[in-house]
Amino acid sequence: MRPNDLPDIRDLPLFRSMDEASFAELMNAAYLQKFPRQVDLIFEGEPADFLYVVIEGCVELFSRHAGRETTLGMVVPVSSFILAAVIRDAAYLMSGRTTEASRILMIPSENIRAIFEKDGAFARAIVRELALDFRVMIKEYKNLKLRPGIERLANRLLRLHDQTAAAGSFMLPYDKKTLASILGMTPENLSRGFATLKAYGVDVSGNMITITDVDDLRAFAKVNPFIDQ
Amino acid sequence: MRPNDLPDIRDLPLFRSMDEASFAELMNAAYLQKFPRQVDLIFEGEPADFLYVVIEGCVELFSRHAGRETTLGMVVPVSSFILAAVIRDAAYLMSGRTTEASRILMIPSENIRAIFEKDGAFARAIVRELALDFRVMIKEYKNLKLRPGIERLANRLLRLHDQTAAAGSFMLPYDKKTLASILGMTPENLSRGFATLKAYGVDVSGNMITITDVDDLRAFAKVNPFIDQ
DNA sequence: CGCGCTGTTGATACGTATCAAGGCTCGTGG
DNA sequence: CCACGAGCCTTGATACGTATCAACAGCGCG
Numbered sequence: 254m255r256p257n258d259l260p261d262i263r264d265l266p267l268f269r270s271m272d273e274a275s276f277a278e279l280m281n282a283a284y285l286q287k288f289p290r291q292v293d294l295i296f297e298g299e300p301a302d303f304l305y306v307v308i309e310g311c312v313e314l315f316s317r318h319a320g321r322e323t324t325l326g327m328v329v330p331v332s333s334f335i336l337a338a339v340i341r342d343a344a345y346l347m348s349g350r351t352t353e354a355s356r357i358l359m360i361p362s363e364n365i366r367a368i369f370e371k372d373g374a375f376a377r378a379i380v381r382e383l384a385l386d387f388r389v390m391i392k393e394y395k396n397l398k399l400r401p402g403i404e405r406l407a408n409r410l411l412r413l414h415d416q417t418a419a420a421g422s423f424m425l426p427y428d429k430k431t432l433a434s435i436l437g438m439t440p441e442n443l444s445r446g447f448a449t450l451k452a453y454g455v456d457v458s459g460n461m462i463t464i465t466d467v468d469d470l471r472a473f474a475k476v477n478p479f480i481d482q
Numbered sequence: 483m484r485p486n487d488l489p490d491i492r493d494l495p496l497f498r499s500m501d502e503a504s505f506a507e508l509m510n511a512a513y514l515q516k517f518p519r520q521v522d523l524i525f526e527g528e529p530a531d532f533l534y535v536v537i538e539g540c541v542e543l544f545s546r547h548a549g550r551e552t553t554l555g556m557v558v559p560v561s562s563f564i565l566a567a568v569i570r571d572a573a574y575l576m577s578g579r580t581t582e583a584s585r586i587l588m589i590p591s592e593n594i595r596a597i598f599e600k601d602g603a604f605a606r607a608i609v610r611e612l613a614l615d616f617r618v619m620i621k622e623y624k625n626l627k628l629r630p631g632i633e634r635l636a637n638r639l640l641r642l643h644d645q646t647a648a649a650g651s652f653m654l655p656y657d658k659k660t661l662a663s664i665l666g667m668t669p670e671n672l673s674r675g676f677a678t679l680k681a682y683g684v685d686v687s688g689n690m691i692t693i694t695d696v697d698d699l700r701a702f703a704k705v706n707p708f709i710d711q
Numbered sequence: 712c713g714c715g716c717t718g719t720t721g722a723t724a725c726g727t728a729t730c731a732a733g734g735c736t737c738g739t740g741g
Numbered sequence: 742c743c744a745c746g747a748g749c750c751t752t753g754a755t756a757c758g759t760a761t762c763a764a765c766a767g768c769g770c771g
Binding site: 437 | 526527545547548550552554565566567569570572573575576598599602605606608609610612613614615616617619620621622623624626627628629666704706707708709
């Protein structure tokens with residue numbers, strides 16, 4: 254592990270408040286590994302042997318069923334994934350693979366659980382993290398259950414727009430195929446979605462998106478703070 | 483509060499391991515109230531002032547958006563709901579109403595958070611509870627994203643069948659309109675779903691369901707332990 | 712250079728929602 | 742006690758959202 258990675262990890266909400274000894278113990282047991290892109294890290298159904306932290310790169314969480322595949326989330330630096338499975342000492346409910354060359358910290362589950370049992374501050378940090386992740390998940394669920402695909406797309410574009418507060422334009426952080434899978438639609442449908450959003454002030458040129466009339470798009474998207482935030 | 487309710491509450495995974503003093507403190511601050519059916523308990527968007535525990539009856543969690551409404555969960559005795567919002571000291575992401583006459587325990591959020599801060603065992607119990615709820619939510623999300631409505635119905639029937647390990651028959655625990663909303667489909671579609679499942683050994687007569695050929699239905703449903711379990 | 716992948720567009724089919732109508736049950740009030 | 746009305750459920754006709762299949766353009770990479 255590079256010495257200058259440690260502060261980033263230590264600064265995560267999950268590890269920030271735990272005591273120094275516990276953190277050192279965790280880091281001592283952990284592995285930092287580099288992976289090329291498109292490497293499978295975890296498989297749905299396998300026991301949760303590690304908690305993962307993405308230090309650099311990107312990890313796609315996905316699931317397959319009956320010949321279909323869907324993206325459940327994208328993990329970007331610096332954050333952890335599959336905490337719930339580690340805590341419950343259960344099987345992963347998602348598979349995960351790198352989408353680009355990545356550096357990943359792997360912390361053995363037993364160490365997480367051991368320190369969780371003895372360090373109250375860590376337990377509380379896990380609570381806050383899980384509660385937050387849970388609420389994000391609820392929003393995604395409502396998003397899918399209450400909105401048609403094109404509105405999910407419009408809202409996602411608005412979120413990306415707001416995150417990169419820059420001028421009018423931003424880059425999609427992943428290819429359109431992946432975006433379609435995140436939104437729960439086919440690539441063909443996403444393409445048509447972009448076409449109809451043109452009328453609401455969305456210009457697409459490759460991965461570059463320009464929103465020329467944010468208010469118009471916002472009205473179309475039916476923004477809802479308890480789904481989108 | 484009736485004295486014989488306390489053991490049931492104390493025995494919940496959430497409260498089981500906390501120390502006696504903390505539990506007494508919580509119960510001291512709590513209210514136990516009776517509500518008729520169809521009473522709104524919480525409203526999406528309002529601050530999470532209470533943690534709720536259903537002692538008797540049933541609570542439906544739901545959300546509205548753009549003229550639509552969908553059921554996000556049914557809470558039956560004895561369990562709590564909206565723990566995540568309480569912990570994050572945030573707004574409810576769901577609304578909740580009784581579907582029948584119910585007795586509900588209401589614990590002020592501040593008390594939950596205060597004891598969470600000082601009782602490590604309680605913090606750990608919350609972790610385990612949240613992690614479990616989170617995993618249930620992930621499964622629901624995958625269910626919705628990866629399966630068509632009729633397969634969701636088939637799997638739900640199989641789950642109800644397995645829960646009430648009785649002979650071949652069981653009663654739907656709620657009316658079909660609600661079941662449709664849980665499954666993310668319209669009542670009309672649910673009705674047609676039942677009709678096509680007849681061919682796979684599902685007999686419907688009012689709220690009484692009889693599964694005559696479990697294996698056949700199971701094959702049709704494409705059961706997946708990482709969605710259904 | 713050509714292969715393969717992504718993305719687009721069109722034609723078509725399927726899943727699902729909507730609208731409408733009618734049967735049924737059940738609770739209420741005459 | 743019956744009659745009525747409200748709500749649930751079902752069924753049919755139709756429209757819409759979305760997926761599938763196919764073809765092709767553009768691009769990057771070996």
